[in-house]
Amino acid sequence: MNSATFLGLAEALERVRGTASKREKVAVIAAYLQGLSPDDAALAARVASGRASERGSRDEAQVGYATLLDVLREATGATEDDISSSYLEHGDLGEVAEELLAHKKEQPLFAAELSLRDLEDGFAMLRSAKGKGSGSAKRRIVKSLLLPATPLEGKYLVKALTGEMRTGLVTGLLEESIAAAYNLTKGEAARAHMVLGDIGTFAREAASGRAAAARIQPFRPVNFMLAEPFATAREIAEHFGKTVYAEYKYDGVRAQVHRAGGEVRVYSRRLEDITASFPEIVASFKDTGVEFIIDGEAVPFAGGRPLPFQLLQRRLRRLEGLEEAVRKAPVTYFAFDILLRGGKETVDYPLSERRGLLRDLVDGTSARLAETTDVGSEEAVQSAFRRSRDLGYEGLVVKDPESTYAMGKRGSGWAKLKEELDTLDVVIVAAEYGHGKRAGVISDYTFAVRDGGGLRTVGKAYSGLSDKEIGEMTSRLGEITVKDYGYRRQVRPEIVVEVAFDSIQRSDRHDSGYALRFPRIKRIRTDKGIGDIDDIGKVRQIFSGQKLKMEEA
Numbered sequence: 001m002n003s004a005t006f007l008g009l010a011e012a013l014e015r016v017r018g019t020a021s022k023r024e025k026v027a028v029i030a031a032y033l034q035g036l037s038p039d040d041a042a043l044a045a046r047v048a049s050g051r052a053s054e055r056g057s058r059d060e061a062q063v064g065y066a067t068l069l070d071v072l073r074e075a076t077g078a079t080e081d082d083i084s085s086s087y088l089e090h091g092d093l094g095e096v097a098e099e100l101l102a103h104k105k106e107q108p109l110f111a112a113e114l115s116l117r118d119l120e121d122g123f124a125m126l127r128s129a130k131g132k133g134s135g136s137a138k139r140r141i142v143k144s145l146l147l148p149a150t151p152l153e154g155k156y157l158v159k160a161l162t163g164e165m166r167t168g169l170v171t172g173l174l175e176e177s178i179a180a181a182y183n184l185t186k187g188e189a190a191r192a193h194m195v196l197g198d199i200g201t202f203a204r205e206a207a208s209g210r211a212a213a214a215r216i217q218p219f220r221p222v223n224f225m226l227a228e229p230f231a232t233a234r235e236i237a238e239h240f241g242k243t244v245y246a247e248y249k250y251d252g253v254r255a256q257v258h259r260a261g262g263e264v265r266v267y268s269r270r271l272e273d274i275t276a277s278f279p280e281i282v283a284s285f286k287d288t289g290v291e292f293i294i295d296g297e298a299v300p301f302a303g304g305r306p307l308p309f310q311l312l313q314r315r316l317r318r319l320e321g322l323e324e325a326v327r328k329a330p331v332t333y334f335a336f337d338i339l340l341r342g343g344k345e346t347v348d349y350p351l352s353e354r355r356g357l358l359r360d361l362v363d364g365t366s367a368r369l370a371e372t373t374d375v376g377s378e379e380a381v382q383s384a385f386r387r388s389r390d391l392g393y394e395g396l397v398v399k400d401p402e403s404t405y406a407m408g409k410r411g412s413g414w415a416k417l418k419e420e421l422d423t424l425d426v427v428i429v430a431a432e433y434g435h436g437k438r439a440g441v442i443s444d445y446t447f448a449v450r451d452g453g454g455l456r457t458v459g460k461a462y463s464g465l466s467d468k469e470i471g472e473m474t475s476r477l478g479e480i481t482v483k484d485y486g487y488r489r490q491v492r493p494e495i496v497v498e499v500a501f502d503s504i505q506r507s508d509r510h511d512s513g514y515a516l517r518f519p520r521i522k523r524i525r526t527d528k529g530i531g532d533i534d535d536i537g538k539v540r541q542i543f544s545g546q547k548l549k550m551e552e553a
């Protein structure tokens with residue numbers, strides 16, 4: 001089958017962008033995919049998701065704004081001013097390209113229609129342009145793709161190269177479109193996508209009728225299982241209601257290690273190949289002699305203790321030579337799960353069994369098994385948490401021994417508890433009725449800090465109080481209601497609470513311009529009044545001082 005035109009894909013994406021209806025977006029892409037070969041379907045799905053290369057590939061094809069702007073300037077004769085006013089108008093580099101290409105200065109020697117295969121060839125060249133001189137090589141490649149492009153093609157080419165599609169075709173809808181195109185059930189599609197990791201590979205396998213048989217394979221990273229955050233030891237004990245495993249929460253870089261045919265590769269949480277940054281991990285598993293995929297955390301570790309996470313950052317950013325990095329902050333891999341062993345998927349085994357397999361595998365290597373203790377009560381969770389903090393770990397990840405490995409999910413089988421970044425004393429200014437088990441009580445509280453003579457909201461907390469405390473809050477908030485909007489009420493600002501949180505983000509949801517991430521109420525400060533609450537200055541100070549943990553690798 002000949003490769004389809006890129007223009008066809010650009011037109012389909014433009015139609016998707018033009019409709020707000022999710023159903024229509026899915027229908028457009030499904031119909032479009034049906035006419036494609038499996039290889040074209042792979043590329044089209046990848047581009048539609050804003051990627052120019054397979055997830056987990058060692059090299060990326062994406063190109064920086066500076067390069068794209070240079071090429072656009074050269075190809076269209078646009079000035080800096082033209083570009084910045086176009087950018088101000090559209091706020092999207094793809095749309096800028098579309099506008100500028102309509103008045104192109106240079107014309108290609110011969111106008112040929114760009115096929116999806118040509119596009120992939122271009123992406124492959126971008127991926128392999130590395131090291132010295134790669135900047136001008138990239139410019140040349142991008143130019144050769146952009147020059148013959150129509151404005152619409154240029155728009156989607158630039159969008160693919162920047163990863164900013166903005167068509168409203170979120171991953172879930174794209175997965176649905178692929179399922180619809182190739183007659184897969186929702187469950188089959190979800191499983192195949194999960195196992196294959198990359199949306200393009202999923203589309204290719206679906207187009208060739210092989211999606212239902214997709215299996216986890218070495219060197220094809222799968223999405224990691226995530227832990228649900230909990231505010232207190234009590235909530236964790238209540239959530240599980242039985243004896244479960246508590247593991248230290250290691251503060252390092254999450255890493256999936258794959259081994260097959262004598263080769264070891266390491267993937268980050270974003271499924272990028274980070275093998276080159278972790279020679280210690282490769283060395284740990286080089287001689288294991290079995291095929292496997294395991295999950296764990298790469299932790300800077302020396303003298304039996306974890307070192308600060310920040311010590312890994314220079315290594316990850318390649319700011320120093322690897323030898324130097326390995327010497328200053330050697331990494332130990334703490335393994336806590338296994339997904340594949342000897343060609344057999346283990347994700348559906350209960351954790352208790354997976355741990356046994358993992359222990360056998362890690363024993364005798366320089367990697368370690370994450371330490372586990374059994375906890376069956378609030379007190380046990382609390383004391384395990386304290387021990388972990390005393391030893392220099394971040395907190396706990398508590399796991400149900402019967403749980404399966406839920407790829408790509410914030411599964412309820414894993415719960416995390418960590419020390420807060422900081423706390424603030426705030427005053428409650430509004431409140432809402434809760435949902436589910438909390439229906440009928442006022443359990444969601446919007447709170448504020450001081451700003452000069454006024455108050456500014458910084459967040460909303462749902463957790464941390466016991467049922468008894470929530471009952472008391474409900475009647476007290478009833479008494480101080482200033483305005484009742486039904487499910488929501490504005491209250492007189494007089495109840496002061498101490499909230500803990502993980503970090504502070506900029507936000508336009510709150511009028512302070514900031515939002516606390518994962519806030520939970522530590523205690524009701526009956527000893528404090530509105531004059532004692534913290535002010536916006538403290539929020540700003542914590543915001544700028546927070547150690548920005550890199551988005552892992």
Ligand code: AMP
Nearest residue numbers: 247248249250251253254297336370397
């Ligand atoms: P957070 O980054 O605070 O959302 O916490 C979740 C992260 O904790 C995971 O993505 C892992 O990188 C990390 N982690 C550390 N220790 C463990 C463990 N024993 N089990 C699972 N995840 C862990």
